[in-house]
Structure formats: C-alpha cells, structure tokens
Amino acid sequence: MNKVYDPVQTNRNVEPENLIEEVRKKRADGKRLLQMFASYIEKHYELVYCFDEGDYRLENIHVVADRSTVVPSVSDIYPYAAPYENEACELFGVKINVPMDGYRHRLYKIAEDAPYVSPYDHDEDSEEHEEEEDGE
Amino acid sequence: MSKMMRFAKTALKNLFSKPVTTSYPDKPYEYHERTRGHIEIDFENCTLCSLCSRVCPPRAIEVDKRSGNWSINNFDCIQCGYCVEKCVKKCLKIVPGYTAPASVKNVTVLHKEVEKKFPVVDRELCVYCTLCDKKCPVQAITVDRPNKTWELNKQNCIGCGLCEKNCPKKCIKMVM
Amino acid sequence: MGKRSVIPFGPQHPVLPEPIHLDLVIEDETVVEAIPSIGFVHRGLESLTDKKDFNELVYIIERTCGICSYMHGMGYCEAVERVMKVQIPDRSRFLRTVWAEMSRVHSHLLWLGLLADAFGFEALFYQSWRLRERVLDMFEESTGGRCIFSVNKIGGQLKDVPDDMLKAFSVKFTELEKEIRVMAKTFLEDYTVNKRLKGVGILTKEQALEMGALGPFARGSGVRYDLRETGYAAYPELDFEMCVEKDGDCYARTKVRIEEIFQAISLIRQAIDKMPGGEIAVPVKGNPMGEYAMRLEQPRGEGVYYIKGNGTKFLDRVRLRTPTFANIAPMVQTLKGCKLSDVPLYILSIDPCISCTER
Numbered sequence: 001m002n003k004v005y006d007p008v009q010t011n012r013n014v015e016p017e018n019l020i021e022e023v024r025k026k027r028a029d030g031k032r033l034l035q036m037f038a039s040y041i042e043k044h045y046e047l048v049y050c051f052d053e054g055d056y057r058l059e060n061i062h063v064v065a066d067r068s069t070v071v072p073s074v075s076d077i078y079p080y081a082a083p084y085e086n087e088a089c090e091l092f093g094v095k096i097n098v099p100m101d102g103y104r105h106r107l108y109k110i111a112e113d114a115p116y117v118s119p120y121d122h123d124e125d126s127e128e129h130e131e132e133e134d135g136e
Numbered sequence: 137m138s139k140m141m142r143f144a145k146t147a148l149k150n151l152f153s154k155p156v157t158t159s160y161p162d163k164p165y166e167y168h169e170r171t172r173g174h175i176e177i178d179f180e181n182c183t184l185c186s187l188c189s190r191v192c193p194p195r196a197i198e199v200d201k202r203s204g205n206w207s208i209n210n211f212d213c214i215q216c217g218y219c220v221e222k223c224v225k226k227c228l229k230i231v232p233g234y235t236a237p238a239s240v241k242n243v244t245v246l247h248k249e250v251e252k253k254f255p256v257v258d259r260e261l262c263v264y265c266t267l268c269d270k271k272c273p274v275q276a277i278t279v280d281r282p283n284k285t286w287e288l289n290k291q292n293c294i295g296c297g298l299c300e301k302n303c304p305k306k307c308i309k310m311v312m
Numbered sequence: 313m314g315k316r317s318v319i320p321f322g323p324q325h326p327v328l329p330e331p332i333h334l335d336l337v338i339e340d341e342t343v344v345e346a347i348p349s350i351g352f353v354h355r356g357l358e359s360l361t362d363k364k365d366f367n368e369l370v371y372i373i374e375r376t377c378g379i380c381s382y383m384h385g386m387g388y389c390e391a392v393e394r395v396m397k398v399q400i401p402d403r404s405r406f407l408r409t410v411w412a413e414m415s416r417v418h419s420h421l422l423w424l425g426l427l428a429d430a431f432g433f434e435a436l437f438y439q440s441w442r443l444r445e446r447v448l449d450m451f452e453e454s455t456g457g458r459c460i461f462s463v464n465k466i467g468g469q470l471k472d473v474p475d476d477m478l479k480a481f482s483v484k485f486t487e488l489e490k491e492i493r494v495m496a497k498t499f500l501e502d503y504t505v506n507k508r509l510k511g512v513g514i515l516t517k518e519q520a521l522e523m524g525a526l527g528p529f530a531r532g533s534g535v536r537y538d539l540r541e542t543g544y545a546a547y548p549e550l551d552f553e554m555c556v557e558k559d560g561d562c563y564a565r566t567k568v569r570i571e572e573i574f575q576a577i578s579l580i581r582q583a584i585d586k587m588p589g590g591e592i593a594v595p596v597k598g599n600p601m602g603e604y605a606m607r608l609e610q611p612r613g614e615g616v617y618y619i620k621g622n623g624t625k626f627l628d629r630v631r632l633r634t635p636t637f638a639n640i641a642p643m644v645q646t647l648k649g650c651k652l653s654d655v656p657l658y659i660l661s662i663d664p665c666i667s668c669t670e671r
Contacts (some may be wrong), residue, residue, distance in 0.1 A: 007542045035633040056542050080524045080641040108351035142502040216371045216462045231416040
C-alpha cells in the first residue's frame with residue numbers, strides 16, 4: 001500500500017485589480033500554475049486560475065469580468081501562461097494584454113473571432129443593437 | 137561491439153516465419169461477439185415512442201409517429217449504443233458487421249401504422265408516490281402528493297410506457 | 313553570423329505524426345527559434361454543453377481523441393460523480409483501473425513505434441505495432457471497440473467482463489511481457505539507437521519546474537510528480553513505484569516510458585487477482601450542482617477535467633486541459649539550438665496528441 005495524498009480543493013473570488021498581486025504572491029511561494037481558462041455565462045466572463053499548492057492540493061482563483069473589462073496578463077510572472085491566455089482571447093474574446101510577439105499574433109488559426117460567444121452578443125456595444133433591444 | 141546489431145536475432149526469426157497480417161478482403165475477418173458494428177431493430181415490438189431519436193448524439197435515428205416511419209442513417213451512426221440502453225421495449229440491438237462503403241449515404245426507413253396510447257391511472261390503487269412523474273422523460277405527468285392530484289399533459293406524452301413499467305402498485309395502463 | 317531563414321514545418325509532413333504547425337527560424341542548419349500554432353483539428357467540442365445533457369456528453373467527450381479516449385471518459389465521469397456525491401461500486405473501480413492501464417500500455421507501444429519511425433528504424437516500428445495489435449484484440453473482446461470503448465457511464469460501467477475472460481487476459485499479458493522485453497533491448501542497448509537518443513534534447517530539472525512540464529517528459533528530468541498517488545479508482549489498493557530518471561535527454565524519456573509499460577502490466581495482473589464481485593453500476597438521480605476539477609494521470613501526463621453544474625441537466629462549463637497543451641511551451645524551449653534533422657524527434661519526445669489539445 002502506498003501513501004495516498006488527499007487532493008483537497010479550495011475556491012476563492014478575486015477582483016481584476018488585485019489579480020496581479022495575488023499571482024505574484026503565488027510565484028513567490030513557488031506554486032505552479034496548472035491551467036487558466038474562461039467561461040461565458042450569462043453575458044459575463046469568469047476566468048479561473050488553478051494553482052498547485054504542493055502535495056497535489058489545488059486552489060482555484062475566480063475572476064469575474066465584463067465584456068469591456070481589460071484583465072491584466074500574468075505572462076511576465078508565469079511565462080508559460082501565454083498559450084492559455086491566447087486561447088481565452090481568441091476563442092472567447094476576453095480582453096487581455098497578452099504579449100503577442102511570441103506567437104506572431106495568432107496561436108489558433110481559425111476563421112472567426114471569438115466563436116464560443118454567440119454572434120448576437122458580438123455587436124452589443126454598437127448603438128443600433130441597443131435601440132433594437134429597447135424596442136423589443 | 138557486443139552492443140551492435142541487437143535486432144539481428146529478431147530479424148532472422150521473422151525472415152523464416154509466416155506473415156502476421158491476414159489478406160483481409162479475400163479472407164473474411166471473424167468478429168468477436170461483442171463488437172459494435174451496426175444497429176438492428178426488432179420492428180414488431182417497437183411502439184414508435186421516439187426515445188431513441190431523442191438520445192442519439194449525432195441524430196442518426198429519426199422517428200415520426202404521425203406518418204409511422206422509423207429511419208436510421210447508418211453512415212452517421214457512431215456505434216455508441218446509447219439508444220440500445222434507453223429503449224423501453226428492448227427491441228434495438230447492436231451487432232457485429234460494419235456498414236459497407238458506398239458512393240451515396242443511404243438511409244434505412246421502416247414503416248408501421250401505430251395507434252398512440254396514453255396512460256390512464258386507477259385512482260383507487262394510486263398512492264401518489266410521484267415515481268411516474270420522476271421517470272417520465274418528457275415531464276408529461278404531474279403528481280401532487282399533498283393535494284392528491286394526478287395530471288397528464290396529452291400533448292407532451294410520447295406513449296413510451298415507462299410510467300406503466302415503473303409503477304409499484306401497477307395501477308397505470310396504456311390505452312388508446 | 314550566418315543568414316537566417318524561416319521554414320514552415322506544416323501540418324502535413326511525411327515524418328510529422330500530428331497536425332501541429334511550427335515556424336522554424338534557422339541559421340545554417342541550427343534552429344534558433346520556433347513559433348507554434350494550432351487550430352487545424354479544432355471542433356469546438358466544449359461548446360456542445362448547451363445542446364447535450366450531461367449523460368449524453370460522455371459519448372462526445374470520449375471521442376475527443378482516439379488514443380487516450382478511455383481516460384477522457386473516465387475523467388469526466390469521475391468529475392461528475394464527485395460533484396453529485398455518488399459512490400461507485402468496488403468492482404467498477406477495479407474494472408476502470410484495468411482498462412485504464414491497458415490504455416497506457418497501448419499508448420506507449422504506439423509511441424515507441426512512432427519514435428522508431430522518426431529516427432529511421434522502420435522494422436522496429438512494425439514490431440511495436442504488431443505487439444500493440446494484441447492489446448487492441450483484447451479491447452475488442454471485452455468492450456466491443458478497438459479504439460473507442462463506450463463503456464463508461466455516470467455511476468459505473470455499462471458492460472461487465474466475465475471472470476474467465478479476465479484470467480485469459482492475465483495469461484496473455486504474461487506472454488506479451490516477454491516479447492516486449494526482447495524488443496526493449498533494442499531500444500535501450502543498441503549502438504545506433506543510443507547515438508541518436510543520448511545527450512539530445514536536454515531539459516534540466518529547474519527548466520522543467522519553471523516551464524510547467526508534465527508526465528514522462530518531466531519524469532525523465534527528475535521531477536517526482538504522478539497523479540496516481542492521489543488515490544482515485546483502485547490505486548490505493550495496488551502496489552506501484554514511480555519511474556523517474558535523472559538525465560533529462562530523449563534516452564531518459566524512452567526509458568521512463570518502457571518502465572511504465574512493465575509497471576502497467578504488473579498493475580493489471582494485481583488488479584485482476586484482487587477483483588471483487590458484485591454489481592457494476594449504481595443508479596444516479598438528479599442533476600449536478602457545483603464545481604470540481606478532477607485530475608488524472610493520462611499516458612501523456614496530468615489531465616484536468618473541470619465541470620460546473622447549475623442544477624439543470626445542461627452543464628454550465630466543461631473544460632479539459634490535456635497534458636500536451638502544457639507541454640508545448642517546454643518543447644519549444646528544447647528546440648533552441650538543435651539541428652534541423654532532429655526536430656521531428658524532439659516533437660515526438662513529448663508524445664504529442666494534438667486532437668486532445670484543441671478539442
């Protein structure tokens with residue numbers, strides 16, 4: 001029989017302004033970034049950053065952002081976070097300032113911008129769509 | 137030098153033995169009995185309830201109760217076996233033998249005239265346990281335990297018979 | 313300083329096993345920089361959550377990839393079971409372990425064949441795949457399919473395997489192990505193969521930890537990280553040792569994978585001996601509510617399966633993070649400074665599975 005580690009998980013909510021500070025603390029403690037991804041639920045984004053706390057424990061940091069919020073990028077702290085941020089940017093349309101030089105501005109070679117968000121929500125910022133919504 | 141040519145022994149052995157591959161189209165392949173090849177239906181027992189069509193992931197099965205057609209597009213089927221698991225009358229099965237290649241995707245259509253049946257409850261035996269409500273795949277039955285009411289939405293009902301099968305008091309019958 | 317040029321190493325190439333695109337910046341036969349891009353097999357599977365309910369999604373998630381298909385279904389089912397707090401029966405846990413380790417054996421044999429093809433030894437490629445056919449025959453006998461099994465469901469397994477079939481498998485694996493040992497001698501001791509694999513593609517332990525490498529790619533550099541220690545499925549009741557090497561070159565990664573094949577065969581034999589009787593599935597009621605991230609040890613590394621449910625039968629979000637996605641950044645790091653003819657070998661040493669990466 002081997003020693004069995006208990007994989008405990010914790011979840012925490014963080015504002016977009018405090019994100020860089022929290023990630024810096026994790027880096028200073030030597031924690032590894034497992035993954036980062038975006039979800040689109042009811043017209044706002046939820047970004048989740050998963051960190052490995054050692055001994056196979058997990059901590060998930062949730063950041064809720066609007067379609068217009070600019071989320072800071074963590075690729076200078078964790079250089080290998082760039083593919084994950086590129087994926088969130090190109091498939092979901094999250095506004096992150098990713099340094100694009102490493103991937104020649106395009107990691108996913110697909111035809112549409114932000115295909116995971118429905119096309120009706122793309123033009124929400126334009127005035128014509130707002131008038132139509134008021135009319136209905 | 138002793139580490140050179142480690143593969144020589146295997147190569148010589150293979151040179152003098154029979155080929156491992158079989159000449160497949162000339163010599164037919166014997167499938168195992170559990171191989172998932174294509175779907176077959178025992179059409180006598182089918183009630184055209186359309187549950188298989190609702191659960192098929194690529195929508196390869198189409199059922200139309202009004203015109204009495206059950207059709208399957210063999211080329212779209214992904215051989216997952218979910219329809220076999222969900223069929224109430226157990227008339228579907230998945231058997232070995234893959235669909236032969238063809239130049240056009242063909243659809244198999246079977247026709248049968250079927251009268252739609254609805255569930256009717258015997259009020260004296262019913263204890264309002266709400267099991268038929270929970271098992272109904274289209275939420276056509278509403279049971280209110282405190283008020284002792286049992287209602288059927290005829291428009292939603294697909295006549296699958298799961299309520300009759302699951303009733304512990306056997307007080308539901310499917311009638312025309 | 314020589315002249316620099318850019319060569320596209322595209323999705324279609326005779327020696328490239330997976331559709332990944334690399335722009336290689338070379339200077340007189342030495343690669344200076346590599347820029348990856350993906351998206352050629354993107355099917356958008358994660359956006360199907362609002363059209364298929366959570367029971368039907370198992371069949372979709374299993375078909376993400378042909379090599380690691382069982383582990384994807386198993387990871388998704390385990391994640392949903394933890395959210396809904398369902399306890400699966402013991403026989404189902406052991407059956408999952410047996411099929412998962414058989415998946416590992418077949419995946420590593422496939423990789424050994426592709427590696428031999430990449431450095432030009434085609435006869436060894438055919439031998440590996442001939443041995444792999446025996447494992448695929450065993451899959452077809454027990455589940456019905458060679459690559460995609462469709463035996464996972466939320467709450468257990470769909471098909472049971474009779475005990476005499478399991479004993480026959482145990483005997484077949486003993487014979488298979490002898491043949492794999494003969495073949496492994498060529499990989500590990502032959503002079504020409506050693507010249508091609510030793511001392512190339514070095515990733516140090518610090519680089520592996522800093523760039524987030526996973527799986528046998530990191531265990532070849534000395535990082536002790538294997539998710540089977542967390543005790544999912546039947547692993548707490550089986551004995552196994554983690555395979556770790558120190559050198560960090562392609563030879564060390566080959567050795568780690570070959571040791572894992574033998575360890576997997578021993579785990580299969582142990583699980584078949586200890587297999588309990590009983591039922592194989594429990595009924596599941598209700599809809600999932602809450603979130604959980606399940607982590608598994610796939611043949612290529614650590615896979616994370618995150619699901620979020622909101623109480624209806626359609627899930628809010630399903631996310632698979634496969635190990636190849638995390639290994640692309642360290643792979644690009646090892647490509648700096650290598651010769652152009654070694655590039656396919658380096659791409660293969662992370663065991664890429666691009667159809668898992670872009671679902």
